[in-house]
Amino acid sequence: xxxxxxxxxxxxxxxxxxxxxxxxxxxxxxxxxxxxxxxxxxxxxxxxxxxxxxxxxxxxxxxxxxxxxxxxxxxxxxxxxxxxxxxxxxxxxxxxxxxxxxxxxxxxxxxxxxxxxxxxxxxxxxxxxxxxxxxxxxxxxxxxxxxxxxxxxxxxxxxxxxxxxxxxxxxxxxxxxxxxxxxxxxxxxxxxxxxxxxxxxxxxxxxxxxxxxxxxxxxxxxxxxxxxxxxxxxxxxxxxxxxxxxxxxxxxxxxxxxxxxxxxxxxxxxxxxxxxxxxxxxxxxxxxxxxxxxxxxxxxxxxxxxxxxxxxxxxxxxxxxxxxxxxxxxxxxxxxxxxxxxxxxxxxxxxxxxxxxxxxxxxxxxxxxxxxxxxxxxxxxxxxxxxxxxxxxxxxxxxxxxxxxxxxxxxxxxxxxxxxxxxxxxxxxxxxxxxxxxxxxx
Amino acid sequence: xxxxxxxxxxxxxxxxxxxxxxxxxxxxxxxxxxxxxxxxxxxxxxxxxxxxxxxxxxxxxxxxxxxxxxxxxxxxxxxxxxxxxxxxxxxxxxxxxxxxxxxxxxxxxxxxxxxxxxxxxxxxxxxxxxxxxxxxxxxxxxxxxxxxxxxxxxxxxxxxxxxxxxxxxxxxxxxxxxxxxxxxxxxxxxxxxxxxxxxxxxxxxxxxxxxxxxxxxxxxxxxxxxxxxxxxxxxxxxxxxxxxxxxxxxxxxxxxxxxxxxxxxxxxxxxxxxxxxxxxxxxxxxxxxxxxxxxxxxxxxxxxxxxxxxxxxxxxxxxxxxxxxxxxxxxxxxxxxxxxxxxxxxxxxxxxxxxxxxxxxxxxxxxxxxxxxxxxxxxxxxxxxxxxxxxxxxxxxxxxxxxxxxxxxxxxxxxxxxxxxxxxxxxxxxxxxxxxxxxxxx
Ligand SMILES: Cc1cc2nc3c(=O)[nH]c(=O)nc-3n(C[C@H](O)[C@H](O)[C@H](O)COP(=O)(O)O)c2cc1C
Ligand SMILES: Cc1cc2nc3c(=O)[nH]c(=O)nc-3n(C[C@H](O)[C@H](O)[C@H](O)COP(=O)(O)O)c2cc1C
Numbered sequence: 001x002x003x004x005x006x007x008x009x010x011x012x013x014x015x016x017x018x019x020x021x022x023x024x025x026x027x028x029x030x031x032x033x034x035x036x037x038x039x040x041x042x043x044x045x046x047x048x049x050x051x052x053x054x055x056x057x058x059x060x061x062x063x064x065x066x067x068x069x070x071x072x073x074x075x076x077x078x079x080x081x082x083x084x085x086x087x088x089x090x091x092x093x094x095x096x097x098x099x100x101x102x103x104x105x106x107x108x109x110x111x112x113x114x115x116x117x118x119x120x121x122x123x124x125x126x127x128x129x130x131x132x133x134x135x136x137x138x139x140x141x142x143x144x145x146x147x148x149x150x151x152x153x154x155x156x157x158x159x160x161x162x163x164x165x166x167x168x169x170x171x172x173x174x175x176x177x178x179x180x181x182x183x184x185x186x187x188x189x190x191x192x193x194x195x196x197x198x199x200x201x202x203x204x205x206x207x208x209x210x211x212x213x214x215x216x217x218x219x220x221x222x223x224x225x226x227x228x229x230x231x232x233x234x235x236x237x238x239x240x241x242x243x244x245x246x247x248x249x250x251x252x253x254x255x256x257x258x259x260x261x262x263x264x265x266x267x268x269x270x271x272x273x274x275x276x277x278x279x280x281x282x283x284x285x286x287x288x289x290x291x292x293x294x295x296x297x298x299x300x301x302x303x304x305x306x307x308x309x310x311x312x313x314x315x316x317x318x319x320x321x322x323x324x325x326x327x328x329x330x331x332x333x334x335x336x337x338x339x340x341x342x343x344x345x346x347x348x349x350x351x352x353x354x355x356x357x358x359x360x361x362x363x364x365x366x367x368x369x370x371x372x373x374x375x376x377x378x379x380x381x382x383x384x385x386x387x388x389x390x391x392x393x394x395x396x397x398x399x400x401x402x403x404x405x406x407x408x409x410x411x412x413x414x415x416x417x418x419x420x421x422x423x424x425x426x427x428x429x430x431x432x433x434x435x436x437x438x439x440x441x442x
Numbered sequence: 443x444x445x446x447x448x449x450x451x452x453x454x455x456x457x458x459x460x461x462x463x464x465x466x467x468x469x470x471x472x473x474x475x476x477x478x479x480x481x482x483x484x485x486x487x488x489x490x491x492x493x494x495x496x497x498x499x500x501x502x503x504x505x506x507x508x509x510x511x512x513x514x515x516x517x518x519x520x521x522x523x524x525x526x527x528x529x530x531x532x533x534x535x536x537x538x539x540x541x542x543x544x545x546x547x548x549x550x551x552x553x554x555x556x557x558x559x560x561x562x563x564x565x566x567x568x569x570x571x572x573x574x575x576x577x578x579x580x581x582x583x584x585x586x587x588x589x590x591x592x593x594x595x596x597x598x599x600x601x602x603x604x605x606x607x608x609x610x611x612x613x614x615x616x617x618x619x620x621x622x623x624x625x626x627x628x629x630x631x632x633x634x635x636x637x638x639x640x641x642x643x644x645x646x647x648x649x650x651x652x653x654x655x656x657x658x659x660x661x662x663x664x665x666x667x668x669x670x671x672x673x674x675x676x677x678x679x680x681x682x683x684x685x686x687x688x689x690x691x692x693x694x695x696x697x698x699x700x701x702x703x704x705x706x707x708x709x710x711x712x713x714x715x716x717x718x719x720x721x722x723x724x725x726x727x728x729x730x731x732x733x734x735x736x737x738x739x740x741x742x743x744x745x746x747x748x749x750x751x752x753x754x755x756x757x758x759x760x761x762x763x764x765x766x767x768x769x770x771x772x773x774x775x776x777x778x779x780x781x782x783x784x785x786x787x788x789x790x791x792x793x794x795x796x797x798x799x800x801x802x803x804x805x806x807x808x809x810x811x812x813x814x815x816x817x818x819x820x821x822x823x824x825x826x827x828x829x830x831x832x833x834x835x836x837x838x839x840x841x842x843x844x845x846x847x848x849x850x851x852x853x854x855x856x857x858x859x860x861x862x863x864x865x866x867x868x869x870x871x872x873x874x875x876x877x878x879x880x881x882x883x884x
């Protein structure tokens with residue numbers, strides 16, 4: 001047992017970078033998000049660095065964005081998670097494989113089956129990121145004019161989770177004698193028929209696949225709203241969240257772990273892994289310069305519209321190369337967003353153009369510095385209970401990814417806060433999570 | 443160009459054998475159907491033998507069978523097709539990967555996306571077996587008490603095909619300049635929004651994945667009914683069918699190719715590949731003995747109930763080790779089935795037990811003989827326009843599969859009726875099928 005608290009690290013890999021300028025960075029693979037050879041090399045680097053998991057977000061539509069943003073977006077074409085992760089399961093041996101799947105526009109029997117199959121194919125490395133699907137455009141691809149209403153989505157999600165985990169428990173772990181002598185392949189006493197009939201779903205079962213290697217694939221959740229947090233507390237084993245800074249992260253950490261305790265769960269069995277952009281340089285200034293360079297690759301037309309939305313006012317009338325004017329009007333749009341942007345411009349001394357590019361590129365949590373300064377920050381977050389680790393999004397690939405795997409990770413290993421080797425073979429083992437008992441069989 | 447007409451061969455691999463006794467055969471892997479290592483070795487043998495494709499049937503429920511049959515069935519746990527085929531795409535380079543997917547209990551956006559993703563991952567090797575889902579138990583896993591009615595299923599299937607192929611055409615083949623200089627990743631003029639609103643489905647599009655390598659994955663169909671044949675004629679590029687003998691096969695061949703011509707299609711672009719069990723021995727007698735041995739592994743309780751169903755009368759009252767009595771009563775059950783069984787018993791001189799075992803094991807089309815006699819039959823079927831090739835189901839694995847790949851295939855190659863090497867890299871190229879034009883872009 002390591003004596004220091006351990007970080008858990010997951011790589012956010014669909015899209016391969018959340019920064020919209022990533023594919024244009026000098027030396028980056030423009031097609032990194034949709035080139036299998038590259039994706040294989042990335043996952044193998046991540047596995048060599050002992051990452052807990054490779055994580056794929058998912059969307060059931062081309063994201064709705066203005067044409068200017070759409071034509072510059074490397075997310076327009078991506079692999080579908082189940083197919084890609086199944087392929088990647090065969091070129092890796094240990095790293096976890098986390099797929100996002102929607103409870104709003106899919107069926108529990110399909111979801112239970114695909115994750116069970118992926119878990120068997122990968123020797124116990126699957127995780128399910130439960131989402132209710134944020135993008136309203138999705139509804140139009142599934143026979144509806146309007147997106148399913150938010151409360152209704154979360155109600156279905158909660159019941160969907162019960163059904164999927166119930167289907168995973170269809171077979172006892174020892175249900176298959178497969179005895180050629182007696183001719184008994186499966187013991188019918190060890191098959192459970194779910195017969196679920198609820199408000200939202202009616203599913204008979206049993207599943208047509210043996211219980212997953214991990215019992216249940218690891219449950220991941222990323223909702224931020226009140227019902228999103230409650231769902232996380234009741235069901236999730238890792239939470240991907242997007243706090244802006246360490247203070248917000250601590251509050252969220254307390255909130256979710258507290259809710260988990262309140263429903264009788266062990267809060268250690270729920271790992272909080274905020275999403276973060278990580279940019280490593282030879283010096284802090286070098287890393288900051290990379291970030292400015294990367295931001296500058298966001299086209300001004302899409303950047304300025306992001307800034308206008310964030311400020312709640314048309315920002316295209318301002319001089320792009322001057323500081324943000326002092327007199328930004330207050331409007332009906334979000335005050336928090338307007339103030340956050342004004343503070344950011346002041347703190348980093350950004351011009352309107354730089355500010356717009358930041359917002360159009362990636363404006364979430366970021367760690368920008370040397371392996372040492374970023375490791376310091378990671379340790380601080382870990383020790384102050386702001387996070388149990390991170391969901392890292394890379395600035396550009398392959399270089400930005402290699403800077404993490406070859407420079408930051410060795411520093412974290414040297415400090416004893418990140419594994420030097422995998423100790424188990426399943427994702428549950430990497431994350432220190434128990435294997436769930438089968439609710440129908442002992 | 444080979445001067446002889448060429449056979450096309452597909453391996454039926456879910457379950458790995460359609461014979462219910464397969465897993466009990468001496469030397470067979472009892473878990474062949476659910477062991478990834480074995481499945482990898484099978485697909486690699488099939489690829490070394492230059493098979494056109496590896497084919498997975500699929501069912502959305504544990505098959506409904508009496509308990510006696512269920513507990514002896516190696517189909518109770520199987521991998522899910524998209525996940526397994528995606529995994530297998532990484533351990534093979536040429537062989538086609540055909541997955542069954544239901545138009546009744548799934549959504550066209552999901553289906554279009556997963557096949558497009560599999561086609562990209564495999565470099566153009568995907569095929570979609572369109573089924574309307576035969577097993578009525580499936581409905582109960584998808585929120586319905588009753589199976590969707592047959593005509594309704596086929597109506598939806600036809601429209602579903604239009605939507606899926608339309609979604610595959612969302613992007614022109616050259617839609618992605620991915621130019622870091624100008625910052626244009628995708629050309630919006632080369633994206634088509636489907637906006638489908640039909641009787642059964644309403645799907646906006648576009649798909650969030652580039653056009654498949656093959657344009658469209660190969661379309662496969664297995665329906666036998668009137669609307670099933672019509673769907674095949676209008677949409678299918680290969681047809682898996684189950685004729686009992688060469689005469690029935692010729693009639694079906696003419697019927698489906700005729701229907702295809704009637705709707706303006708080139709009948710050569712529709713390959714008819716009957717499902718067939720192939721048992722190879724050192725002599726014809728040796729092969730027949732293997733078959734009797736295999737049949738004898740079907741448990742009598744489930745065998746006899748299959749015989750009773752086929753005869754339309756309770757057969758458990760007959761002496762198992764005597765010939766079938768002459769006075770089997772006529773009932774309301776199928777006359778064709780009753781007569782077929784009586785004729786089979788007479789032709790092969792089978793006892794009641796052997797007859798029951800045949801029906802409970804695998805009673806469809808079978809080729810049982812030496813590499814030479816089976817090759818003779820295959821050539822006859824090919825030359826007399828009964829088939830363009832076969833969908834082979836193996837009697838037991840690995841031996842029964844190796845007898846095909848290492849003994850029958852070389853004989854077919856020697857005769858010049860089966861490829862010695864792949865000439866192309868995509869499944870369409872193996873099958874001699876054109877790449878469909880994009881209906882929205884030239
Ligand atoms: C790191 C992270 C990853 C996410 N990934 C997805 C995703 O893949 N698909 C999706 O529909 N939503 C995704 N979301 C959005 C959430 O599922 C959720 O819709 C969003 O946080 C809004 O929360 P709410 O619905 O609880 O209000 C993600 C959110 C975060 C913070
Ligand atoms: C070789 C073969 C393979 C088949 N595979 C499947 C399958 O994987 N899933 C399925 O639901 N039905 C499968 N079927 C059944 C057909 O899709 C169809 O339901 C059946 O032939 C009855 O035809 P009909 O629905 O047109 O009456 C298969 C049939 C044959 C002959």
